Amino acid sequence: MDFIYFADTPAQDLEGLPGDYPFTCDISTVLEHSGPLDFILVGKALDEKIIALCEQIRQHARWSLLPIFHYLDLGSYLTEIMDAKVDSFEKACELAHDIQQIIQTLPPILADDKDSNLLRLLLTRQHKSIKPIQDWQSPSLFRYPLLETLDPSIQTWVWLKSLQERKLIVSTQLIDRIRLCPHCDTGHLNYIDTCTNCHSIHIEQADFYHCFTCGYVGLQTEFIHGQQMSCPRCHTVLRHIGSDYDRPIEDYHCHDCGQNFLEPDVVAECLQCHEKNPTESLSVISIHEYTLTKLATMSVMNNTVVDVYALLDHLNFITPQYFEYWLNWYLQMAARYKTHHFALMLIHIDQVEALTQHFGFGFTHQLIEGVAERMRELIRTTDLSTRTSTNLLWLLLPETPADGCEILVKRLRAISDATKQEDGSQIAFQIGYLLSSELDLNHEQAKTLMHQLEGKITS
Ligand SMILES: [Zn+2]
Ligand SMILES: [Zn+2]
Ligand SMILES: [Zn+2]
Known part of the structure; x- marks a missing residue:
């Protein structure tokens, strides 16, 4: 089998390791390897270097599914981002063979998106799950190493929530429950x-x-x-x-x-933002271990992992955290200056799953693409949007009075109606909004306002 031994120092005792093993301590040598390669065996190296190797391999179009093994005792973070610990060279070959066999059955990847990469990785490692590790230095106290390796910039809670809502992953075990500051999401x-x-x-x-x-x-x-x-x-x-x-x-x-x-x-x-929070206002987050669902396996095999709702994330999209930050800022501005007005709008997008089941993934994808296109024409450059769950789309609309909101609602309804099929099914919108002129501005907080509107719409 073709492999590379990656370490800063020559190999220590590993049963069955060939004497003339190919050895490197340079990540680019691995990435630029031209011949066939069945796995990487990691030896003794700096933690940062091993993390960088795994990140670059997993994010690399050609190598993303390459097995990475180790045989020395490493910390929990490193253990999580690698495929397995082996006690002999034969074992590494055996495991690599198993993984390569499953890889052979996968369809060619069409879209290079992080969801597909994660699902394909887990599907080819039958024993592997999405496992959290405790880390006292991390603001959120728990980290998901595998997810960070695939996309270091992402907020892992948001990613997990999206995968869970689309029924691609399921919890296998409740690990812990933590409380975070509602203002900055830190657990310190x-x-x-x-x-x-x-x-x-x-x-x-x-x-x-x-x-x-x-x-x-x-x-x-x-x-x-x-x-x-x-x-x-x-x-x-x-x-x-x-x-x-x-x-x-x-x-x-x-x-x-x-x-x-x-x-x-x-x-x-x-300890981060110095806000003093009553304990009942803290965000409670349950930490789970997750594995793939049957639907995830089917989606990988049919190449339909893509989050169709993500098409809506191009409407001046910002992360939910930033959205809250801006909403709080607008609240303060409106409280201070009577001439400042804004509206907060929530669109609950419904019936997409039913349409997908009925008309297929490709058709629904096109339909949503059309919706996103027409919505893009409605959104002004000053408007902001976010999604707090797969099908909850928020709009923050500065300088928008009641009649402006009514016009927007009417146009959104027209977009929804345009998706109507012959059998009457359509992408449905439930829309609600709040106007700053109707709020008690000195006592409102972004989080509670959004919670309030969401309760009104989805109940
Ligand atoms: Zn804080
Ligand atoms: Zn007192
Ligand atoms: Zn007395």
Whole structure:
């Protein structure tokens, strides 16, 4: 079998490794290799170098499915981005043979998109899944090494969500649940107990007494006077717990405002953007391990992996994170300057799956292409769009009053109607919008606004 041994130093002991093995420590030598190549065997090299090798191989049109094995113990990130650890040279040949056999059955790739690359990779490695690893240095606490290798620039949550919504991957295991700052999506949070009244952190757990005579509640220390205990307000001498005084249920005392309370307010301070978040506003994310579905296998075999909705991502498209950022900015501008108006519009695109099943993938693809084309004519250069899930398209429309929105809705309906087939099926739009002039601008946040509109449309 043809292979390359990739490492900074010559091979250590590996059973069955031929004496005259082809050895390199240079990535471009591997990429420019002209003859046949069945696999790469990775030895001892810097982590960064191994990562760069795997990234370049996986993103390379010719080599993207080439098996990469290792035989030394490597960290969890490196283990995830390679195909397998082998304990002998024979084992590497055997595994490479299995992978090459499946590769032979794949149809030639038509589109060089990251979804197809990922699905083809997983399909040819039957034992491999999309596995998260914990990384305390990562803002999101968990990383998906395999996805990062295929596209280092992508937000992995967004990619996973899209694949899951299109039923191409399915969770095999719930690994963990994390909480992220809703403003910047980092998991580096400091949980602080604060006063329920003034939110000071200068609070402490203390013992309290409650005087039965006058009802005063105060710190134990206020009641002790030498050998005797008496109420600091009515001066009654307190002798017997249960008949003169008792311990109330308050447990905490604030040194700044004097408030006594039972349970402190827990606030999660973000270590990245310094926002102080109530714990109930944090984004809760479940971390799963995923594998391919049967539909994914079929889609790879029929070359229909492409996300048809992605055709809509050319309408001044920005990532959901940026969209929220701009929406917050528009909210602030509209609050400050009364002449600033904007509208937030949501289009829920429906019936595409039914059309695909009925008329086939190619036809539906063309239909959506037509829709995207006509929508592009409606969108102004100042409008922004994003998708928060496969079929939820958002538009942020500056300087757009109610009648402007109504005209746009009418035109969108016309686009939807133009897709109507003889049997009555069509790409359906459910459209809703919010106008800045109708909002309480000082108390609105992008996230909650979008949540609100989404609930209205999809319910
Ligand atoms: Zn206080
Ligand atoms: Zn008293
Ligand atoms: Zn933050």
